[in-house]
Amino acid sequence: MLGNLCEIIIKLDRNIRFVGIVNDKGEVIEGGFQNGVEPLLEGSDEQEMYTNSLSNMTLLKNYSDRLGKVKYTLTEHQKIAMMTFPLDNGILCLSVYSKDTNVDKLKNTILEIISTRTN
Numbered sequence: 099m100l101g102n103l104c105e106i107i108i109k110l111d112r113n114i115r116f117v118g119i120v121n122d123k124g125e126v127i128e129g130g131f132q133n134g135v136e137p138l139l140e141g142s143d144e145q146e147m148y149t150n151s152l153s154n155m156t157l158l159k160n161y162s163d164r165l166g167k168v169k170y171t172l173t174e175h176q177k178i179a180m181m182t183f184p185l186d187n188g189i190l191c192l193s194v195y196s197k198d199t200n201v202d203k204l205k206n207t208i209l210e211i212i213s214t215r216t217n
Contacts, residue, residue, distance in 0.1 A: 103215060104129035107192065107208060113199040114192060115178060121188040124149035138177065148191060151182045155189050170205060181205060183212055 104117040108129070116137075118129030126148060131137065137144055151171075158168045173180045179196035181204075182189050190212065194201065 103190070103211070106211060107190075108132055110207060111194070111199060111204055113195045114204075115195065116191070116193045118148070118191050119185065119188055120148045120152055120191055122152070124152050126191075127188075147180075151180070151191055152189055155182055155184055159184065169209060172201065172205070174201075181208070183208060185212070 104119060108114050108117045112132070114132055115135045116129070116131045118126040121127045124145065139147060154171060155168065158171065162168060168184050170184075171182045173182075174196050177195075178193045179199070179201050181192040181194070181201070183192075190208070192208070194204065
């Protein structure tokens with residue numbers, strides 16, 4: 099179902115730094131960094147960021163009955179943008195160089211890919 103999802107997405111744009119599937123325990127179970135890209139956060143900070151992203155998505159889902167299903171979240175920092183997409187049993191996390199990327203176009207492409215692979 100989601101096999102190779104990270105491989106497909108990371109090939110979409112050279113400005114994608116990282117793509118990973120995070121399970122319901124906050125663990126990255128698939129994916130990784132683009133070739134030649136170094137993490138900006140150290141091990142425990144990186145893990146904490148994924149756990150917080152999962153927690154935020156879970157919190158937002160609590161309002162789905164009134165606001166509609168969460169499609170994605172976007173957090174833009176000075177250096178990167180973080181995009182998070184809900185999956186059945188976790189989330190898809192993505193980081194991109196925000197100043198060099200059409201984040202809106204990329205988001206729409208990823209939503210389409212997720213939709214076709216999970217339906």
